[in-house]
Amino acid sequence: xxxxxxxxxxxxxxxxxxxxxxxxxxxxxxxxxxxxxxxxxxxxxxxxxxxxxxxxxxxxxxxxxxxxxxxxxxxxxxxxxxxxxxxxxxxxxxxxxxxxxxxxxxxxxxxxxxxxxxxxxxxxxxxxxxxxxxxxxxxxxxxxxxxxxxxxxxxxxxxxxxxxxxxxxxxxxxxxxxxxxxxxxxxxxxxxxxxxxxxxxxxxxxxxxxxxxxxxxxxxxxxxxxxxxxxxxxxxxxxxxxxxxxxxxxxxxxxxxxxxxxxxxxxxxxxxxxxxxxxxxxxxxxxxxxxxxxxxxxxxxxxxxxxx
Amino acid sequence: xxxxxxxxxxxxxxxxxxxxxxxxxxxxxxxxxxxxxxxxxxxxxxxxxxxxxxxxxxxxxxxxxxxxxxxxxxxxxxxxxxxxxxxxxxxxxxxxxxxxxxxxxxxxxxxxxxxxxxxxxxxxxxxxxxxxxxxxxxxxxxxxxxxxxxxxxxxxxxxxxxxxxxxxxxxxxxxxxxxxxxxxxxxxxxxxxxxxxxxxxxxxxxxxxxxxxxxxxxxxxxxxxxxxxxxxxxxxxxxxxxxxxxxxxxxxxxx
Numbered sequence: 001x002x003x004x005x006x007x008x009x010x011x012x013x014x015x016x017x018x019x020x021x022x023x024x025x026x027x028x029x030x031x032x033x034x035x036x037x038x039x040x041x042x043x044x045x046x047x048x049x050x051x052x053x054x055x056x057x058x059x060x061x062x063x064x065x066x067x068x069x070x071x072x073x074x075x076x077x078x079x080x081x082x083x084x085x086x087x088x089x090x091x092x093x094x095x096x097x098x099x100x101x102x103x104x105x106x107x108x109x110x111x112x113x114x115x116x117x118x119x120x121x122x123x124x125x126x127x128x129x130x131x132x133x134x135x136x137x138x139x140x141x142x143x144x145x146x147x148x149x150x151x152x153x154x155x156x157x158x159x160x161x162x163x164x165x166x167x168x169x170x171x172x173x174x175x176x177x178x179x180x181x182x183x184x185x186x187x188x189x190x191x192x193x194x195x196x197x198x199x200x201x202x203x204x205x206x207x208x209x210x211x212x213x214x215x216x217x218x219x220x221x222x223x224x225x226x227x228x229x230x231x232x233x234x235x236x237x238x239x240x241x242x243x244x245x246x247x248x249x250x251x252x253x254x255x256x257x258x259x260x261x262x263x264x265x266x267x268x269x270x271x272x273x274x275x276x277x278x279x280x281x282x283x284x285x286x287x288x289x290x291x292x293x294x295x296x297x298x299x300x301x302x303x304x305x306x307x308x
Numbered sequence: 309x310x311x312x313x314x315x316x317x318x319x320x321x322x323x324x325x326x327x328x329x330x331x332x333x334x335x336x337x338x339x340x341x342x343x344x345x346x347x348x349x350x351x352x353x354x355x356x357x358x359x360x361x362x363x364x365x366x367x368x369x370x371x372x373x374x375x376x377x378x379x380x381x382x383x384x385x386x387x388x389x390x391x392x393x394x395x396x397x398x399x400x401x402x403x404x405x406x407x408x409x410x411x412x413x414x415x416x417x418x419x420x421x422x423x424x425x426x427x428x429x430x431x432x433x434x435x436x437x438x439x440x441x442x443x444x445x446x447x448x449x450x451x452x453x454x455x456x457x458x459x460x461x462x463x464x465x466x467x468x469x470x471x472x473x474x475x476x477x478x479x480x481x482x483x484x485x486x487x488x489x490x491x492x493x494x495x496x497x498x499x500x501x502x503x504x505x506x507x508x509x510x511x512x513x514x515x516x517x518x519x520x521x522x523x524x525x526x527x528x529x530x531x532x533x534x535x536x537x538x539x540x541x542x543x544x545x546x547x548x549x550x551x552x553x554x555x556x557x558x559x560x561x562x563x
Contacts, residue, residue, distance in 0.1 A: 014563060052404040055563045074312070074406040082404050088397030092329060104318035105405045147401070 003027035003063075004155060004186045005051060010060035012046050012210075020046040022210040023060070028188055033181050035201035035218075036190045037300055043210040044190040045085060048157050052082045064155060078106060081148030085159040085190075087140045091133035095124055098132060099146045106151035118146045122176065138169045145176070156180065158189040162196060174200055194297040208304050221299060230261040230272060232279075233288040242282050248275055259286075315407040319415025320422075323389050327423050334385070335427055338377045342431050343438070345373050349495070350439040360497050361528040367441035371522040372494030374435070378428050378453070379460050379489055379514065383481045386420035386464030391471050394560075403562065409555035413465070420461035421454070428453050441525060448533070449524035455540050456517055462547035469560050488514045493522075498530045513543055 005028035012021040021043045028034050038044045049055035051062050053069055053076070062069045064076040090098055099115050119125045122142045132140060141161070148156060158177070162170040170193075177200060181187055191197055197204055198218065205215045214221075237256030248271070251260045263270045279286070327334045350366030357365040393399040402412060435441070443449050471477040492514030498506050509515050510531070520536025523529035529536065554561065 049563075054400055054403045056558060074408075077404060077406040080404070082400070084397075084400050086397050088400065090396070090398055097325075101318050101322055102401060104314045105401065105407065107312045107314050107406055109314065 002030055004030040004065050005188070006063040007047070007051070008061050008063075010047070010050060010062060011058045012043075012050060012055065013058045020210050021050075021057075024207075024210075024212050026205060026212060026215065028186060029203070031181065031184055031186055032202040033177065033187045033189070033200050034203050034205065035197035036188065036205045036207060037194065037197055038190070038207035039304060042207045044207055045159055046210075047207070048082070048159055048188070048190065052080055052157060053077055074107075078151070079153055079155050081151065081153035081156045083141075083144045083148045083156070083158045083161060085163060087137060087144065089132040089140055089143060091131070093132055094129050095119065095132065095135075095143055095146070096128040098143065099150050102147040103150035106153075108151045114152065115150060118149050121179075122146050123172075138165050141165060141169070141173075149180075154184065155186045155188070158187065160190055160192065162191070162193065170196070194300055198297075206300060206303050213303055222293075227293075227298075228263055228270075229292045230263065230275075231290050231292060232259045232261070232286040233257065234259060235285040235287050238284070242284070244282050245275075245278055248278075259284075312405075312407050312411050315405060316411040316414045316418075319402070319407075319412065320419045323385075323416060323419030324422065326389070327385075327419075334381075334423060335430065338381055338427060339430055339434055342373050342377050343434050345369070346435050346438040350435075360500075361526070363526045363528065364440070366439040367526070368497075368522075369495055370432075370435045370439060370441055371525050372489075372492075372518045374428050374431050374453075375456065375514070375518050375521050376486075376489045376494055377431055378424050378456055379485055379517075380481055381427055382420055382424040382457050382460035383464035383467060383485060385423050386417055386461040387468035387471065387477055387481075389416045389420055390465055390468035391477055394468075399561070413462075413551060417458065417461045417465050420464060421457040424457035424461065425453055428457070443525050444527045445524040449521070452517070452521045452524055452537075452540070455537075455544065456521070459540060459544040459547055462544070462551055466547065466550045466554065469554050472560070485514075488512050489518075493518045493530055513539060516540060 007024055007026040010021055010024045013019045024047060036044050046055060050057045051069060053073055065079045067075040069076040119128055122145060124142050124146060127135065127139060132143060162173050177187055201218050203215065203217050204221055206213045234257055238252060239256060241250050241252050249262050261275055349369055359365055360368045393402060467480050492512045498509045498515060501509060516531060516536040516539035519530040520533050523533045
């Protein structure tokens with residue numbers, strides 16, 4: 001599939017000598033939702049800022065829909081909408097004026113019908129004449145999105161879009177992002193909320209200390225790196241794992257009431273059947289059992305910790 | 309898109325709208341404070357003072373006082389215009405938009421200069437209510453008005469980029485520009501100074517601006533109008549070089 005964003009060997013070293021990005025290669029597919037995960041200071045915002053023209057790369061190049069973001073900056077930036085992490089708004093402007101300003105800034109002729117549609121889609125229509133300083137944080141976040149969509153960009157960057165918003169608004173945002181994707185907009189989001197990426201992303205990139213550790217489809221990532229656990233609640237507590245079961249990756253809880261068996265869900269043989277047979281032979285009875293699959297959060301934490 | 313007229317126009321209109329919102333501070337306040345000078349030095353004290361170069365004292369100070377407002381307001385408008393988005397963080401939108409540096413400059417400096425020209429004309433009309441004067445060379449007068457507004461708006465833009473706090477924003481206008489304007493012949497001809505101070509005054513760029521502007525009113529000047537115009541253009545060129553360097557390096561705009 002053709003890339004709509006093509007990042008080639010991008011590095012960024014600040015004047016202080018801090019190396020924020022170390023040779024990033026990344027291709028974003030047209031029409032996908034791509035989540036960029038990483039701990040604080042990993043380089044997520046620097047990478048987005050370089051693509052959007054706010055920060056100069058030290059080396060490498062970026063193409064947005066085939067246009068170099070430095071040499072052909074007009075064509076590249078016309079195609080990009082950016083919702084930054086911080087709620088930065090002109091407090092004394094009205095919603096209508098600030099969204100119209102953004103459209104004109106991006107070189108588009110006035111189109112009140114489009115602005116009206118964007119405001120209605122984001123439930124801002126009844127606030128169109130309100131000054132930004134009178135709006136709640138959640139509403140301001142919507143205004144930032146409306147500004148980014150005002151010039152009808154095919155690429156939308158959302159830098160921590162749901163940071164500091166309540167659960168209901170987060171759900172609304174997720175629905176809005178999906179609706180945008182359905183109209184053909186490519187969405188790249190950074191987030192600290194792993195469940196957000198798990199809920200929405202088609203593909204996931206993990207960045208840490210300026211390096212892109214991994215880029216995978218969400219489903220493949222879960223399959224490849226996801227582990228399953230079988231948790232057995234025992235009838236009687238054990239003092240220790242019996243020697244007959246020493247070959248199994250088992251963990252006994254401190255109170256001896258729970259036995260956890262970790263296995264590869266994608267493996268040819270999970271080993272569950274023989275484990276249960278051995279438990280019976282050893283006279284260990286259980287009253288309940290359950291399985292648990294590792295979440296994206298577990299995968300993310302293990303990836304970042306491995307590289308620490 | 310060859311030239312982003314819509315983008316430049318958006319910045320220009322945004323800045324002009326800010327003037328409308330802050331009419332008292334942007335227009336009314338400088339007009340009133342300058343008018344007080346006309347009332348005190350022109351109408352009240354001026355009638356008891358002798359003229360300079362054949363011009364009554366009240367009329368003599370009109371060009372200098374207009375220039376005083378023009379310089380301070382051009383710097384103030386342009387520096388605040390670019391500093392405030394940096395302060396609030398909304399500069400991200402300007403930097404990520406398909407606007408070239410020339411268009412950014414056209415929007416911010418164009419608006420600041422427009423406000424200053426408007427202010428200068430309002431003060432000119434207001435002064436006429438208190439002091440009797442004529443404008444001998446109106447085209448030169450308008451030329452100096454526009455050129456000075458643009459030049460000092462560019463200077464203000466540089467200050468706005470350089471400033472990393474509100475104190476620095478006020479530093480140059482208060483501690484450099486206002487003293488230079490007061491010592492640049494706003495209220496007197498530098499010919500009345502002792503010879504040494506006359507020579508020292510010639511290092512003050514504001515002397516040339518006021519002298520040239522006064523010449524356009526009364527045909528009298530401390531230095532020739534050609535030199536005044538030349539020095540104004542030289543300062544304009546210096547500001548353009550400064551702005552070019554800022555944009556080329558991304559100084560305090562882009563990391």
